[in-house]
Amino acid sequence: MAVPPGPGTSGSAQEPPRHVLVPLALAQFICSFAGSNMNVMINDISEDLDTTVQGVQLAITIFLLVMAALMIPGGKLTDRFGRKRCLVAGLAVYGVGALLSAAAPGLGVLILGNSLLEGIGTALLIPPVYILTTLYFTDTAARARAFGAIMAMGGIGAAAGPLIGGLITSGLSWRAAFVFQALVIVVIVVLSRRISDPLPPEPGRSFDTGGAVLSAVGLTLVVAGILAADDNGWLTAGLLVLGAAVLAWFFRWIRAKERAGAEPLLSMSLFRDRTSNLGLVTQCLQWMVLMGVSFVVSAYFQVVRGYNAIQTGVIFTAATVGLLASSLAAERFAKRRTPRTLVTTGFVVTVGGIVTLLALAGGAQSAWASTPGLLLIGLGLGVMLTPSVNVVQSSFPEEQQGEISGLSRSVSNLGSSLGTAIAGTILVADLAVGSYAAALIVLAVIGCGGLVAATLLPRQRAVAGQGSGR
Incomplete structure (x- = not known):
């Protein structure tokens, strides 16, 4: 992907276009938010739509799966139809899906609106977010900061989804949470009017x-x-x-x-780089842990402990604070430590957090006893989310950044869907303390697998500014 001279070109006296970054980062936030906020609505949705915990889990998993399955094709379509056009189209489809979900009379319509339309919209709009960032922010330092901001917004969206969703659900209703998403989409559409596509579309380009x-x-x-x-x-x-x-x-x-x-659809050369392959594995496992923990803890406290949406959301404040703190320090960490060190440390801290949750898995303890474990999980994930993707993207030249970005986001979303499916299936098989502990043990094993992959990464520092995010 050739990058034309632009406002962020190295050596240019003009400041990088910050008005571009705000809607792009906000778009990543709302898509990550959508992947986790439904976790605190399990009881409300189940009662209102006369469905089960498995039904809500199915809706969440399908949403994440649709994103994973269509993210790479969505990235390819940006070349054919243009990045700005795909961004706006994705926002429109997502907005329609959010409104349809808000009015859903049953689980089938909720799956249509949330799982399918919002998933398709996300797959259309997320690739342009990263490609436009690469095209606009061509200065190495500026691009590193831009991707760091987008990555932080994505992680915060996923971690804060339960809290924000809980506040809205308890204060209004679970349907209002989808109206909130639609309103944010309107804001992004308005803000993105100032974005222009740096490259013309290629209508004649083939599509696999x-x-x-x-x-x-x-x-x-x-x-x-x-x-x-x-x-x-x-x-x-x-x-x-x-x-x-x-x-x-x-x-x-x-x-x-x-x-x-x-x-x-994908070049085979993307799979021939050992460092990139290891980085993709760590990405996938990170999101498996994040979304798996989010669903398991949310479902357990609501269905078994009887907590409402706001109580469950507040419990996740610790994870949100941890992820925010470590994400904000990511740039400083990157200057002092290699990606291998950061990803390894992140998995160690995250697994330690899951072990802490396991120690508190008994039903007699207060819900606040989960705070230390969730805080550690948030800190660990925030430390390693950005460097693991930097490892992947820095393994390829500029002309392949669009293609590897699509693959990277697809792998992350596949991890999210697998984490919800695997841990959720273990939990809902028998909603009890034993199943809760079993699901957390599986997630800890997954985290240990990520730790092994991280230790195999090369010791050299990745090239700064080569992208980030889910």
Whole structure:
């Protein structure tokens, strides 16, 4: 992706376009917020729509899965139709989905509005957020700050989703939380009017429809297999095997297209860099832990302990504060420590936080006893979210930044959907202290897997300013 001279070009006396950064960071915030705020509405939605905890879990997981499955195709469409046009289209689809969710008479309409339309809208608007940031902020230091701000807003949106959602749900209703999302979308649309596309669209550019379908179907089958685990073991095994086969077919498909000289959905070169692959693994596992913990703790305190939305949201304040504090210090950390050190430290602190939650898993303790564990989890995730993505993006030249950005965001969202599906399935199988502890143990094991991957990263410092975020 060639970057034209622009307001943020290195050596230019003109200040970087901060009016561009505000709507882009706000867009990342609301999409991350949408992925976690429903966790505190489980009881309210279940009662109002006459559904179950599993029904709400299904809606949340489908939303995250749609984002993961369509993020890479969404990034490819920006070249064909233009970054600004895809951004606005994604905002519009998302806004319609939020309003439809607010008026949903049943779970089916909620899934249509929240899971499908908001998921599709997110997949359309998030790739332009990162591509436009790369195009506008060409100075290394300015781009590092811009991506750091977007990353921080994404992490805060995910961590603060339960708190903000709880406040709105308790003060008004769970439907008002979706109206809030629609209002934020209107603000972003207004603010983004000052954004212009630095590069013209390429309407004649080819699009790998077959690759997009295969990747989406494969990911969907894998997550569906996990969700079916508590109902039918044979169905789970069949879906997982079929999903793996479709994904293998996807990789054969893009390899064949590349050998034929055609443009595949993803270049195989993105998967040949060991450092990048390890970075993608750490990204996926980070978001598995974050979204898994968010769903499990929220569901447990609401369904088992009987807490309402605001009480549950307040409990997550510790995680929000921890993530905010460490995210704000991310740039300072990056100057003093290598990405490998930061990601490794982040996983150690996060796993320590989960162990602390495990120690407090008994039903007799006060909910506030969960504060230390959630604080540690927030601190650990905030430390490593940015450097893990920097490792990935700094592994590729400028012309591949758009493509690797789409893959990076897709992997992060896949981690979110897998975290909710795996930990949530364990919990809802038998909502009790034992299932709560079992779900947290699985998340701790996932965190340990991330720690192992982090220790295998190279020791050298990643190139600054090469992107960040979910």
